Amino acid sequence: MTMLRAHPRRRSAFTLIEMMIALVLGSAILYTTLAGMRVASQCYTIATRLSLENALIRAGFMKALDEVDFWTAYDDPTDPSLAFGGVNGGEVNRNPGLPFCPFANAPANFKPGGLPPMPNPDGTYPPIDGSLPPTNEAGLTGWNPTYNWSMSDPAVWTRANMGARGNNGNDVRFGYYGMFSGTYGQFPSGTSGLYYHYGAVTVPHQWLANQMDGLKNTLGYYGMIDYLPANTIFSYNCYKTANGQNADAVPYEFSYPAGPYTVNVFGDADGGTQVPRGLYRDTKDVSIALLPLRPQGASGAGNQATPVSSVSQAAAFLRQDYYTGQEATPANLSYFQDLTTSKSNLMGAQPANWPLVGTSVARYITADRYATVCRIGWISPTTGEHVDLSFTAFGTSLRGARQQRAQAPGGGWAQWDNGGAANASNLDTQ
Amino acid sequence: MHPTSTPSRPRTAPPASSGRAIHPLARGRRGTVLILVAGMCALLASLALAFLMRMRSDAAETDSAVNEAQAHIMLMAACNYIQETSRIGWDATPLPTSPSISQDTGWQHAEGFGWVDVRDGSLGPKNQWGALVWAGISNYWADTTIPVAARTALRAPMYVMNRPPFAIQQTVARNPISTTPGDANFGLPLMLKPDPWPVADPTSPTYRADFIGGDTSINQRAFIPTWFRIFRDSASTFIVTCGAGGTRGWQSWTELADPVKGDANERQIFNNDPMLFDDLASTETRLWYRVEWSAAVHSADYQNMQNETSSIDHYIWRGMNATQESRSQPHDANMVGTIRWVQRLQNAPTYW
Numbered sequence: 137m138t139m140l141r142a143h144p145r146r147r148s149a150f151t152l153i154e155m156m157i158a159l160v161l162g163s164a165i166l167y168t169t170l171a172g173m174r175v176a177s178q179c180y181t182i183a184t185r186l187s188l189e190n191a192l193i194r195a196g197f198m199k200a201l202d203e204v205d206f207w208t209a210y211d212d213p214t215d216p217s218l219a220f221g222g223v224n225g226g227e228v229n230r231n232p233g234l235p236f237c238p239f240a241n242a243p244a245n246f247k248p249g250g251l252p253p254m255p256n257p258d259g260t261y262p263p264i265d266g267s268l269p270p271t272n273e274a275g276l277t278g279w280n281p282t283y284n285w286s287m288s289d290p291a292v293w294t295r296a297n298m299g300a301r302g303n304n305g306n307d308v309r310f311g312y313y314g315m316f317s318g319t320y321g322q323f324p325s326g327t328s329g330l331y332y333h334y335g336a337v338t339v340p341h342q343w344l345a346n347q348m349d350g351l352k353n354t355l356g357y358y359g360m361i362d363y364l365p366a367n368t369i370f371s372y373n374c375y376k377t378a379n380g381q382n383a384d385a386v387p388y389e390f391s392y393p394a395g396p397y398t399v400n401v402f403g404d405a406d407g408g409t410q411v412p413r414g415l416y417r418d419t420k421d422v423s424i425a426l427l428p429l430r431p432q433g434a435s436g437a438g439n440q441a442t443p444v445s446s447v448s449q450a451a452a453f454l455r456q457d458y459y460t461g462q463e464a465t466p467a468n469l470s471y472f473q474d475l476t477t478s479k480s481n482l483m484g485a486q487p488a489n490w491p492l493v494g495t496s497v498a499r500y501i502t503a504d505r506y507a508t509v510c511r512i513g514w515i516s517p518t519t520g521e522h523v524d525l526s527f528t529a530f531g532t533s534l535r536g537a538r539q540q541r542a543q544a545p546g547g548g549w550a551q552w553d554n555g556g557a558a559n560a561s562n563l564d565t566q
Numbered sequence: 567m568h569p570t571s572t573p574s575r576p577r578t579a580p581p582a583s584s585g586r587a588i589h590p591l592a593r594g595r596r597g598t599v600l601i602l603v604a605g606m607c608a609l610l611a612s613l614a615l616a617f618l619m620r621m622r623s624d625a626a627e628t629d630s631a632v633n634e635a636q637a638h639i640m641l642m643a644a645c646n647y648i649q650e651t652s653r654i655g656w657d658a659t660p661l662p663t664s665p666s667i668s669q670d671t672g673w674q675h676a677e678g679f680g681w682v683d684v685r686d687g688s689l690g691p692k693n694q695w696g697a698l699v700w701a702g703i704s705n706y707w708a709d710t711t712i713p714v715a716a717r718t719a720l721r722a723p724m725y726v727m728n729r730p731p732f733a734i735q736q737t738v739a740r741n742p743i744s745t746t747p748g749d750a751n752f753g754l755p756l757m758l759k760p761d762p763w764p765v766a767d768p769t770s771p772t773y774r775a776d777f778i779g780g781d782t783s784i785n786q787r788a789f790i791p792t793w794f795r796i797f798r799d800s801a802s803t804f805i806v807t808c809g810a811g812g813t814r815g816w817q818s819w820t821e822l823a824d825p826v827k828g829d830a831n832e833r834q835i836f837n838n839d840p841m842l843f844d845d846l847a848s849t850e851t852r853l854w855y856r857v858e859w860s861a862a863v864h865s866a867d868y869q870n871m872q873n874e875t876s877s878i879d880h881y882i883w884r885g886m887n888a889t890q891e892s893r894s895q896p897h898d899a900n901m902v903g904t905i906r907w908v909q910r911l912q913n914a915p916t917y918w
Contacts, residue, residue, distance in 0.1 A: 162599045169606040176613045183617055187624050194631045201634055205853075205910035284802040285906075286687035287680075287861040365862030366904040414865025504864070530642050536856070536909030552856065552909070554714060554799060555916030 185518070192493040193514060193525070196482050200495045200510040204531035206540065209428045209478040209497055211236040216546025230545050233451035235359045235426060235534055238543045238563040239279045246350030248566045250278025253291035253343050273343040279350065281539075281564040285365055291343040296371040296412035300384045300391075307383070314385025317341035318373035319349050345372035355534075356454030357402060357424045361415060361501055362534040370402060371412030386412065396422050396459045399452045416504035421461025423502040426534075427453055428478030432496060460502055476500055477511070489517050506533070538563040633810035633851035636792045640808035641855055641908070643724060644794040648804055648859050649902040652691055653678045656699040680861040680903060682802050689801050705826060708798050714917045718827050719797040719807075721815035726788040731780035733765040797918045803858045805911075805918045811850025817918070819843045854914050860906040 150158065203209055211230075230236055232243060239248040253276055273291055285292050297313040314323070315337045322338045349372065351360040361368075373385035380388045388401070390412070395405035403409075403418035427450055453475065459468040482493040493514045500507050511526040532540070539562045542550045550562035656676040678691025678699050689710065691699045700706035707718045740761035744751040751758075766776035793815035797805040809815060814832065816822045819840040822833055836843045 158599075165599060165603055166606075169603055169610075173606055173610055173613075176610050180613050180617055183620065187620050190624060191627060194627055197631055198634060201638060204638075284682055284858065285860065285862075286682050287684045288682075288687040362907075365860050365906065367862040367865045369865055416864070529638060530645075531638065531908060532855075532910045533907045535907035539907075539909050540912070549912055551913060552911055553913075553915050554805070 189491045189514065189516070192482060192491055193512060196493045196495045196512040196514070197525075199480075199482060200497065200512060200527075201529065201531075203478075203495065203497050204508055204510065204529040207532060207534075207537035209430070209480065210426065210499075211537070211541065212429070213541040213548050214546060216544075231447045231451075232354055233356055234447070234454065235355050236538060236541070236563060237354050239354065240543060240566060242279070242350060242354040245277045245346065246279060246354055247277075248279045248281065248564065250276060250280045252276070252280045252283035253289055273341055276343045277346050277350070279347075279564065287365075287367075291341065292365070294344065294369040294371070294412075295341060296369050296373075296386070297384050298369070298412055300382070300386065300411060312384065314373040314375045315339060316373075317345055318375060318385060319345045320375060323375045345374070348372050349374070352402075356451060357457070358426045358454060358499075358501060359534060361424060362506075367414065369412050369414055370418055382410075396457045399456050401456065404457060414504075415501070419457070419502050419504060421459070421463055421503075422457040423460040423472060423500045424457050425453065425472065425476045426499045427475065428497070428499075430479050431475055432473070432477045432479040460500075472500075473498070477509075491516055535564070630851070632790065636790055636810035637808040637851045637853045640724065640792055640794040640810070641806060641853070643722075644796055644804075644806040644808065644855075645857060645905045645908075647720075647722065647794070648681075648796065648806075648857065649905065651678070652680050652859060652861070653902045656691070656693065681859050682861060684861045707796070710798055710801060716826075717797070717917070719795050719805075719817075719918065721793065721795050723791075723793045723814040725792070726785040727780060727782045728785045729765050729781040731778060731782070733777075733780055734762040735765055737761075737763060795918070799856065802860070802906075803856060805915055806855040806857055807914075807918050808853045808855065809850055811852075812846035813843060813850055816843070818847070852914070854911040854918060856909045856911060856915075858906040859903050861903050862906075863901055863904060 230238060230241065232241060239246065242248075253273055276291070295313065295317040297310060299310065300308075300313065312334060315334055316339065318339050319342060320339060321342060322336060323334075348360065348364065348368075348370075351363050355363070364370075371386050371390045374381055374387050375385045382388065382391050390402050391410050392401055393405035393408045393410050394401040403413070404420055404422040406417070406420050409417065458472045458475075459465070460472055464472075477498040478496045480495050482495060486492075491514045493512065496511045496513075498507070498509045498511075508529055508531065509526060510529055511524055513522065513524045515522050539552070540549055541563050542548050543561050543563060543565075550560040552559050654675075654677060656678055676693040676699055678693060679685055680690050682688075683690040683692050689698070693699050698709075700708060705712065705716075705718060707720045709717070712718075740759050740763060741755070741757055743753060743755050746752060764773075764777050766773055766780075770776060790810065791812045791814070793809045793813075795807040795809070795815045795817075797807075799805050807815070814835065816832065822828045822836075822843065836846075
């Protein structure tokens with residue numbers, strides 16, 4: 137204070153004009169700066185939110201690609217209790233009739249270790265017990281995972297009657313094709329059925345019929361198609377079956393034009409077709425389904441009760457086809473989508489202000505094509521906007537997925553290597 | 567004039583040693599705005615920096631997603647390659663030199679009969695004269711008689727070409743029907759201009775060579791380094807490695823430097839620098855698959871009878887190559903076999 141008094145003229149200050157100008161300029165600068173900062177801050181907030189959303193979408197995309205290759209929406213190899221009503225819900229895929237049933241659990245005539253009818257190109261047979269080479273096909277039951285189904289092998293050729301009309305008044309004018317091939321080694325003479333006219337006949341070819349029958353009974357329709365070559369004619373002879381057969385020994389399952397939603401009837405009924413046919417004509421306008429562990433149409437926590445509540449029900453879903461083509465109604469498509477599309481949130485728990493991201497996949501066969509349809513959906517927490525991104529992808533097939541898995545439920549992954557050491561057993565091996 | 571505004575009056579505070587004192591409030595007031603503005607600017611700068619860093623991080627993460635997608639696309643490319651080479655493409659140089667296929671001259675190209683020969687189930691592909699298509703070429707990658715440790719792999723770096731061979735323009739309507747009333751050609755479907763039209767300039771004196779050869783240099787705007795690699799595991803099974811990254815499909819520098827499996831020209835691409843190669847490899851996406859090829863194509867049963875007539879047996883087969891039939895065989899573009907199954911491997915196998 138003393139110094140101030142001693143030097144009063146040093147107490148320099150602003151004039152009123154200076155002050156006013158300074159205040160105006162300063163306010164303008166501050167306002168501009170604050171406004172800029174506010175906009176920048178808002179931009180940063182929006183960018184952060186978009187960045188987070190993009191990151192979650194990316195994660196969903198990567199998860200979908202993983203699903204394409206590892207099939208965990210259909211069978212979790214690390215979960216020992218894939219039971220109905222459990223936290224993982226869905227079907228018990230390791231039972232016969234379902235796509236992840238180990239061949240070791242297959243019906244007795246389709247255990248792994250079957251002898252292939254023809255040696256591999258290097259002249260060797262895949263590992264198998266028994267005498268070599270085989271003298272006939274009668275004993276060649278069971279699955280052999282290393283046989284390549286050479287198209288030159290007579291055992292893999294179909295011997296179906298491609299002109300047989302099927303069930304409605306078939307007069308077998310070209311003879312009884314059931315005597316050429318079938319699931320039986322011979323049929324006896326008798327007093328009923330067309331075959332009895334031929335007397336006791338030894339049937340020369342059983343291998344293909346047994347493979348088709350075994351694959352169908354062990355894996356269901358999708359699995360059977362996946363394992364059979366692309367040129368398969370879906371017909372084989374069983375001169376006696378539980379569900380009946382036509383006059384030419386073809387089971388009604390492969391010849392009866394009952395149409396979709398009929399359990400134990402393979403193929404569409406387009407035009408009333410009853411002749412043996414390939415995959416295109418069998419899946420024209422219809423689809424063959426696979427059931428994920430948690431279908432999006434399921435109700436209740438963890439997908440308990442619906443749409444699948446028992447092994448037999450799941451197997452039945454896999455032994456029919458569904459309208460998805462020109463005959464399909466919106467209700468048909470909605471039903472099919474609910475049944476075949478998996479549902480899965482990206483995260484079990486997350487902050488409320490984060491976008492909710494879910495991934496799903498649907499696998500089915502239609503019009504001769506395998507479809508793997510992935511979908512990523514997200515809901516904005518601020519606007520409620522729901523966006524879906526869907527795409528198809530090419531990756532591991534059902535057989536590949538089965539070869540990835542150890543046999544025991546919860547046994548994890550079966551690693552494969554070509555370094556010389558024995559590989560772990562998987563769902564296809566003994 | 568106000569005394570405080572005389573030109574001789576210093577605007578800044580005098581040094582403390584001068585003995586002059588300024589009121590503390592006056593001293594602080596002079597820097598207030600500057601400090602505030604500087605602070606705001608610093609905040610803005612930090613926001614901008616954080617924004618840029620986040621964008622950079624997002625871009626890097628997006629790259630990994632793009633690489634994953636590219637690698638999956640390579641699986642499709644590799645399977646297509648396996649399918650096609652089961653049958654076609656074997657007339658490229660170097661031609662097999664085995665005397666048994668000396669007839670492979672002139673118009674007739676060598677054609678394979680499948681990785682497992684469809685005629686007798688033997689190891690293939692063999693040509694129409696029964697000889698393996700690589701006969702005469704030593705250490706060929708498809709030769710499964712070579713022990714796995716010494717067997718090579720097919721390596722296929724992929725890129726978008728500036729102009730592929732035989733490229734045609736993707737013009738939807740080269741000859742649109744005139745919709746101008748009064749036009750002499752109004753409403754007339756006329757083939758006034760050739761359709762399709764090549765991408766290469768037809769007026770160029772080198773047109774024919776341009777059209778056939780294309781411009782196979784890399785289209786840099788669409789370039790994402792991607793590759794696939796195929797190791798023949800058995801007669802019909804293959805290890806497919808799908809990659810997105812800069813190594814051009816080389817497994818390691820050790821392989822690249824190997825006197826048999828390596829390539830000196832390829833090493834030049836990496837500037838002969840193992841560190842550069844390892845750096846590229848460390849940021850690369852690699853996926854391993856095992857697939858099996860089958861000679862089976864589509865079933866030959868398309869509309870082989872009048873399916874609306876179900877009261878009698880009959881054998882009215884439609885022609886296999888009837889182009890007017892929407893369901894006939896030409897609509898199946900898989901005359902080179904099919905991929906029977908695909909298995910993603912959890913880890914890299916020992917040999918690939």
